[in-house]
Each structure stands twice: as structure tokens, then as C-alpha cells.
Amino acid sequence: MRDITAETFEAVLFDNDGTLTDSTAVVERAWRAWALDRGIPVERLKGFHGVPSRSIVTALLEPGDDIDLATADIDARELQDLEGVVALPGAAQALEAVGERAAMVTSATRELARLRLTAAGLRPPAVLLTAEDFTRGKPDPQPYLLGAERLGVDPVRCLVVEDAPAGLRSGRAAGAATLAVTTTSSADELAPLADHVVTDLSAVQFSLTADGVRVSLAPVTA
Structure with missing residues (x-):
């Protein structure tokens, strides 16, 4: 297990559905x-x-x-159906904080990913990897390896943020650290595949430094 709060990451690779948007x-x-x-x-x-x-x-x-x-x-x-698609807690803040060191790696098509992000009021990061970019989808490591490659970084020094076991397996197989959110799967399902598990992205804070991205646990509010 890796302590994600003790590392500085070159990039953060976000899944979309269930991680950034509730679809x-x-x-x-x-x-x-x-x-x-x-x-x-x-x-x-x-x-x-x-x-x-x-x-x-x-x-x-x-x-x-x-x-x-x-x-x-x-x-x-x-x-044809975008009714009820919204941003999950902490998603907008996470994307803004990570900035140019963020990529989104989704199993959806490019058109669908952009439609859902727009419906949720989220601005996609500059690097967006979708189903059209892969020959092998999650849980194969190829999606996250490509995400790191597009950003020009070492996948081992990336943090993958996911809500699904298939995505976490993909991130781990690529060599990345993994952060799981329990928005669609239980903590028991995700914990064996993740270095850290939180309820959603409002439970963590990302900060951009000269060397990369740091992750800390958000203060608990009453």
C-alpha cells in the first residue's frame, strides 16, 4: 500500500462516471x-x-x-439521456486544483463524455482519453498508461482516481497509486484495490506545487 498523502504526484488521472459526475x-x-x-x-x-x-x-x-x-x-x-447528470461533491474543486496536471480517462465515448461533463457543469481537462483511444479497455492498464503518456509523465508517479473495481485494476496494473471513492461501489469492494478510500472527492484536497500534486485529507466539518 502506498501512502498517497506522503507522495508528490506528477499527474492525477481521473475517471469520469461515478468519480467526477453522477450518471x-x-x-x-x-x-x-x-x-x-x-x-x-x-x-x-x-x-x-x-x-x-x-x-x-x-x-x-x-x-x-x-x-x-x-x-x-x-x-x-x-x-439521448442526460437527465439527472450532476457533478459529484468535490469534483469541480479537484479539477481546478490539479489544473494542467490532470487528465480524464473514461470508458465512455468522447461525445458522451463531453456531453455529461457539460451537463454536470464541469470543464474537461486538456487531456481527455476516451474509448476511441484504446484498443483494450479497463481493467487492462492501457487506458491509464496512455493517459500518463499524453501528459508526458511516468505512470508510477501518477495517482488514479476511480469508483469502480475495473478502473482501479487498470490503474494498479499501470503502476499508479490509486484513490477510490465509494460513490458506486462499497468500501469493502474497493479497499483491496486502492491505496486509500474516501466517500467522494470532497474528502480530499489537491494542491499544486512546483514539483507536482500533493494530496491531503480534507478537514472534517460538523
Whole structure:
């Protein structure tokens, strides 16, 4: 385990859905409708949070089914529904504090990521990695390795901030330190994969120094 409060990080790599933005209701509505239209039991959708839509579709469809068509269908459903998408506590402050040393690494498409950030009132960081940029999605390390590469930093000296086990596995496999938020998964699920677990980003403070980004625990308010 790494003590994230004792390190200075070259960059912070944020997931989006469930980490910066609350899009849970939208995601659940879209995927439930998609599954029901295909006769797929809704229970089979469990365990895929943080995984790219094409990977989920591939895992759920039968051999011979049209993966391209089914993926386009779920992507279109998600693009059409932004009702209730909001910024999670501490997200805006975290992005502002980290500034040019931030990247966002999401399993969503670029268009969907930008739409959700806009709906939540968040400004995306300059470096934005999406499903179109990967050949292998989370939990593979490629997404976070690419995020570090785009920023020109060593992934081992990065902090990955995630809400999903798949994303944490991706960050760890890339060599990064990991911070988990319990916005969509329980602390028990996340703790084995994270160096530190908090409720959301309001529980930590990021500060930019000449050498990089420092992380501290936010003061507890009554």
C-alpha cells in the first residue's frame, strides 16, 4: 500500500462516471432498456461498471449477433439521456486544483463524455482519453498508461482516481497509486484495490506545487 498523502504526484488521472459526475441513473436506464429489448436478463448487467460498452456488449451477446449494431444502439441511448447528470461533491474543486496536471480517462465515448461533463457543469481537462483511444479497455492498464503518456509523465508517479473495481485494476496494473471513492461501489469492494478510500472527492484536497500534486485529507466539518 502506498501512502498517497506522503507522495508528490506528477499527474492525477481521473475517471469520469461515478468519480467526477453522477450518471448512475442515466446509465442504469439505458442499459436496462437495451437488455430488455434483447431478452437479456437484467441481472447479467452486474459487475460491468467502468468497462467500455463494446466490451460489455461482446460479453452479453450470443455468438453471431451483430456487436457493432448492438454497441451503436446502447451508445445512442446513452447520448439521448442526460437527465439527472450532476457533478459529484468535490469534483469541480479537484479539477481546478490539479489544473494542467490532470487528465480524464473514461470508458465512455468522447461525445458522451463531453456531453455529461457539460451537463454536470464541469470543464474537461486538456487531456481527455476516451474509448476511441484504446484498443483494450479497463481493467487492462492501457487506458491509464496512455493517459500518463499524453501528459508526458511516468505512470508510477501518477495517482488514479476511480469508483469502480475495473478502473482501479487498470490503474494498479499501470503502476499508479490509486484513490477510490465509494460513490458506486462499497468500501469493502474497493479497499483491496486502492491505496486509500474516501466517500467522494470532497474528502480530499489537491494542491499544486512546483514539483507536482500533493494530496491531503480534507478537514472534517460538523
